[in-house]
Amino acid sequence: DAVEAALASLPSSGGVEECLRGFSEDVAVPPFTLAEDAPVLAKAFGTITPSTRLRDIMDVLRADGSAFAARTLEVMERNSPVGMTLALENMKRQHTPGCNTVMESFRGDYTMVQTSICADGLAKGVEALLVTKDKRPQWTVGSVDELDVELVKQQLTLTEGRASLFTAGKG
Incomplete structure (x- = not known):
């Protein structure tokens, strides 16, 4: 309330920073x-x-x-080998010349999230955390060595081709 009153009493925006400084205090940043x-x-x-x-x-x-x-x-x-591979593949895609805007980055993130929802790993992780509460999900793919990365890339590409929130017009 005091800050609001002090700001409201200023004749112009020129003194805002100095006014706010009067109400601030140094905080130790860890x-x-x-x-x-x-x-x-x-x-x-x-x-x-x-x-x-x-x-x-x-x-x-x-x-x-x-x-x-x-x-x-x-x-x-x-963690889920499929989920980690999706994250890694998304990172790789976003560090390419084809991804050079924030919107393209959001599209990549959105595609990854859509793909992960379709993969059974998300459901297994949620089940282990919230349903059985044992926190030991039984992943379909047991380790990163058992995973076919090409299948994950194909799934990302398929998901990318679907209509999304980021498609111009109706979507």
Whole structure:
């Protein structure tokens, strides 16, 4: 209320910043929580190319040997191989010359979400978390090594071809 009254009493917008400064206080900003792990992140995820596979990322983490790399690897081994592959393929698509606007990036994200909803991994993950509550989903594909990445790419392409929210006109 005091801020609103002070702003309303200003003769012009010229003093807004100074007025707000009078009501502000310095707040300690915590350090970036992943700062010490940035080199591991850069090694594992910073050099993704069109040929990068999930196994490549996991191998980098395994070779690193740090506690952070081990925890990250543990999460990756627990997560859906299909879901992680969808995310990786979406990242690859969005780092190409064909994806150079925010809208194209949104289209890619939307396509990935649509594809993941159609894949049974999402349903299995929700079931394990909310229904059985055992938090151990039984994925159709047991590991990234069993996954046919080409099938995931085909599914993304099929989903991309469907009408979407981002299609001009009716959609």
